[in-house]
Amino acid sequence: MTRYVAGLFVRDAVILFGVVCVLLWLVNCLRSFDVVAVKGQDLLTLALQALLTMPPLALTFAYVCIGIGVARALQALQNNRELHIIHTSHGLGSLWRAAAIVAAGGMIFVLLLSNFVEPMANRRVNLLQTSIAADLVSSTLKPKRFTQVTPGVVLLIGGRSGNGEITDFFADDRRDPRTERTYIASSARVARDGDNYMLELRDGSLQYTESTGQFSQISFARYDLSVERLTQTPEDNFRFREQDSLSAVNEALQSAQWTPELRADLLERQAPALSVLGICLLMVAVLGFPNGRRSRFTVPMEALVMLLAFAERGVSSYSPWGPATGGIVLIVAALLIILMRARPRAPGKVVPA
Known part of the structure; x- marks a missing residue:
């Protein structure tokens, strides 16, 4: 029964x-x-x-x-x-x-x-x-066209050379309402370290805009940006x-x-x-x-x-x-x-x- x-x-x-x-x-x-x-x-x-x-x-x-x-x-x-x-x-x-x-x-x-x-x-x-975003940046992203990688993150590139080098890289990150980040570089390249993908940005600047309206800018000769950072929302950063x-x-x-x-x-x-x-x-x-x-x-x-x-x-x-x-x-x-x-x-x- x-x-x-x-x-x-x-x-x-x-x-x-x-x-x-x-x-x-x-x-x-x-x-x-x-x-x-x-x-x-x-x-x-x-x-x-x-x-x-x-x-x-x-x-x-x-x-x-x-x-x-x-x-x-x-x-x-x-x-x-x-x-x-x-x-x-x-x-x-x-x-x-x-x-x-x-x-x-x-x-x-x-x-x-x-x-x-x-x-x-x-x-x-x-x-x-992360893999999709890396592939999008390295080979699929169309030059001179704004493309949304994930809600709140928009990318734009000026062109792409034969060896995968990207010229005039631009990324705008507005996922965090407290801070808006903008990445600008004259050139960029996608590199892989195991399961992690990195964007090697060269000769550019990182701009911060706080919710209070305060603006900050950091110039760099080289900046390594994790592609994962562009695909995850801020609350997803909790490793648990x-x-x-x-x-x-x-x-x-x-x-x-x-x-x-x-x-x-x-x-x-x-x-x-x-x-x-x-x-x-x-x-x-x-x-x-x-x-x-x-x-x-x-x-x-x-x-x-x-x-x-x-x-x-x-x-x-x-x-x-x-x-x-x-x-x-x-x-x-x-x-x-x-x-x-x-x-x-x-x-x-x-x-x-």
Whole structure:
């Protein structure tokens, strides 16, 4: 019985998760189509970049798919009267074990995504974007035409010689609202050091414009600019985004430096597991008990799960106690509903004929 019910829970969740993944991957391909149209890359690079941006999105909707899978399976058991049989034939333990197996499997899945897969994907996508930007500067960038490398960064070159030397290099970086940087050089060349790409700027200047309007300029004979610096947004410079949790914890233990940012990000990575547990418990609490009521209007359980997920995200985003607040609220609500519905009730009075 446990295997049968768990199979029902998992089947719908896996099918829905796969469909949503494919749809979002196609949407990411369409959003990143400038990689092919403007930056001169092939379709394989486009598909890879879209795939590497999937883990954060998968974390967002994974627990929603699990909740919908559990809800649809319980609703099917209710409609087929199998849920009544489970309760009357002392099979309630199998129902709870099946829910526990699905919840545990979902928690392990999202923890692997948040702690290991997402950091690896962030590292790979940053390397890919750096490679695309280096290729754009060295061979694809059209002379005397402004081209956006990444939102907020615009490049312009005067020309390109046969040996890859760039003349009249100009780059404007406005990603940081506090400081605008402008790089101007009479010549430039792209060099590679392992996985890192460098722009060797010669005979130029670096100009800073502060938010207060203060202007500064530094002249140089040679300036080595990391291409990665032109592709990453300022908040992406925190190295923990590209580091898995195990490596981050080992490094913090060795250096004895547990920064508030590190602790906050570690807790944020564990929060999706609580959301999975909460949505599973809540669906079993709401739909795991049979009833004989017939209603003219039935609320789709998928809509209920989406509404709960929206509320959970709102609570987690605005709560001063951190991103795990929404999952904890779901767990507490589920336990209260289970206690109310499972409490013993006094038998009804028998009315004599």
